[in-house]
Every structure is written in structure tokens, then in C-alpha cells.
Amino acid sequence: MPDADLVLDLALTIRHDGHGGVADDLAAPEGLTAWVRAHPAVLPGAARFTADADTLSAVRDLRAAVRALFARAVRPGDPSPADAARLLPDQEAIDRLNAAAALVPVVPRLNWPKGAEPAAEHAPAPGGPPAEELIAALARAAITFLTGPDRTKLRACHAPRCVRYFLKEHPRQEWCKPSCGNRARVARHHERHRAG
Template sequence: MRDISTGPHATPLALDLALTIRHDGHGGVADDLGRPEALTAWVREHAEALPDTAGFEADAAALTEVREVRAAVRALFAHAVRPGDPSPADAHRLLPVSEAVRRLNAAAALTPTVPVLTWDDGATPLVRQEARTPVPASDLLKATLARAAVGFLASDDRERLRACHAPRCVRYFLKDHPRQEWCKPSCGNRARVARHHERHRAEAVGD
């Protein structure tokens, strides 16, 4: 398992999971893991960070389990960004911190794994978590995601985690420099436009 990818724009696996909840472009919230087929596609997109993905096919039970892990991750992300506000996507229905921690620990313990190093010529060394005994693919997936979340939350990157509060955005992001306020430039542009309009409305009311 590779929790934090290499490269200047790498994203931790736990954050990638959290970002499957996003703004839908029309004022609402979309779920990129709304169907088993969507989870299958997401897993295959993260093949380098997840074990045994080649033949993985998600079913309804696996989808429910992964979404339960995601709910725990997002609850702990909300806790991590305090005293800042959490993502507005699910701020009104977050799991209690103790339940989120219990859920991650239970998922992480589903299957015993060992780290296995691979290092191909010309490539970056990778460490994958592989099961010591045969287990259901869905259990291995759930455990891997939970362990990635535990590793991320216990790392220094947790201190850089922020919720983006640009208009309509519901994303979490890692703050890369001290003045960064938004997850991406387009969110910064929307926020500045919104501030501009709000300032003009206030001036109009005051006239």
C-alpha cells in the first residue's frame, strides 16, 4: 500500500477517499461512490496504492463498507481541522469522534498483512501491504483504506489539512504554503468574486 504518493502533487489515499464527496456543479453535493461500478472504477484508478485490484469487482456490500470507512475518515478530518469549520458537505451529520476512531480501528484489524517491497528498474520503490492468509477482497480493501487513514491522521500532514470554504466547494485539501486559503485557484477566484459582490451590496445598503 502506498499511502502518500511520490511527486509534487501527490495526494494521500485517505484524502482521495474523502474527496469522493464533492460539489456537483449545481449547488449540491455529489457522491462519486454512488454505485458498486463506481467503486470498482475508483479502486482500479488507485491500483498502485491498493492490493489485489486487478480482478476486483465491487458489490453492494463492499460499497457500503467502503462508504462506512469514508464516513469515519471525513468525521476525523472535520476533527483535525478544528477550530476551523469542517466541509459543509456533511457537517450536520458527522459521526462522533469516538465512533469514527472505533470504526477505523475495527476495519484496519480485519486482516493481517505484511509490507512487501517492490523496486523496478528506473522506478520509485513501493511498499504494498499484502495479506498473510487468503481473505475476501472487500475485507482487504477496507483494511487498507482504514490503515491509510490511520497513517495519514498520525502523520505531520494532518497539520496541513484544511476544509475549503470557497462558495460551493466542499473539498478538504493539504495546505502547501502559508498563504493558501483554497483547494485550487478556481476556488480562490470564486471567493474573491463573492467577496467583491458582498462588499458592493454592503456599500449599496449603506448609501
């Protein structure tokens, strides 16, 4: 899974609940367990992963850092409404992300399949605790995304009640998904008729 998709998926575990509020898919260890199992490329053995309260807390802390850095990346635009009142300071978010990435060292490995050229790959050092491997992998994916070209396409969706971030793939794209565009157009229509 590309880093952008993984990091966006982590950020999108905070979402609109359909009733005007915000839902958190990582509210309990079971939510994190389901999320990791749905993203098998994140962690070797993801199918057997079971989250505990400490791992959940660490991933939620990392997610808060990622969302704070997403808010920084979309400036001068506004951050997601879910984050606007509770963003971490930039340096705290950066420090939290870097500390998480350093939990499990990355080592070079030689990959040389028959009939192909040798290549160096960077992989987590073997033997780390699965929770630390997960957190470090998520943090490294966030760093790769935030330092890569996709960061400039990152936007916060400002449709009514939406709290998502998305990658702007088309020059006219304003919302994360068509339903948000429909809600925004309906809200503008009601506002124009209310003012008129």
C-alpha cells in the first residue's frame, strides 16, 4: 500500500458519524485490531495482530500528530473541523512522529532474485515487538508522505459536517467525495435563499 493511502487511512479513522458529530474508528482496541487486519501490508502477521490498550493509545497519539501535521500541510487553508480546536503544536507533533519512527530501527537488506539486478531494500530490523513495528511503520509512512510530492495535493474537506482530509487529484476537486460536494451545494443553495 502506498504511504499516502496508508497515512490517509489512519487520519480517516476520525470521520463524520452521520448525525452531525465525529466518530472514532479507533475508540477501542477492537477498532485498532480491525483496522490493522484490514491493512495487512502495514505489519508482518497483521492477520494475527490483536491490539491492547497501550498500543491503541500509542497509535491514537501518533494519529493526533499526523492530523496536526496534515493541518500544517494544508495551510493557508483551514484544517479539518475535527482538528481545529485541538491541534498539537507543530514541534510536538514532529517530535512525536520522529520518536515513533525510531521505535524500530530500519536496516538495509539485499534482494537479488534470479535473473534480476540486485537491489537494496530498507526493512525493519527483525524481532521487534509487533506494537512497536506497527507504530514505527505508520510513522515512517507519514514521514515519507509529508516529505513527498503528494503532500502538496493534501486538502481538508470543508463540506458541512465533514472532517476528512483528501488528496486533490483534479484541479476542480473541492471535496473528498461526491456526497460531500452535494451537501456543500445544498448548503450554499439554502444559504442563498435564506439571505434573499
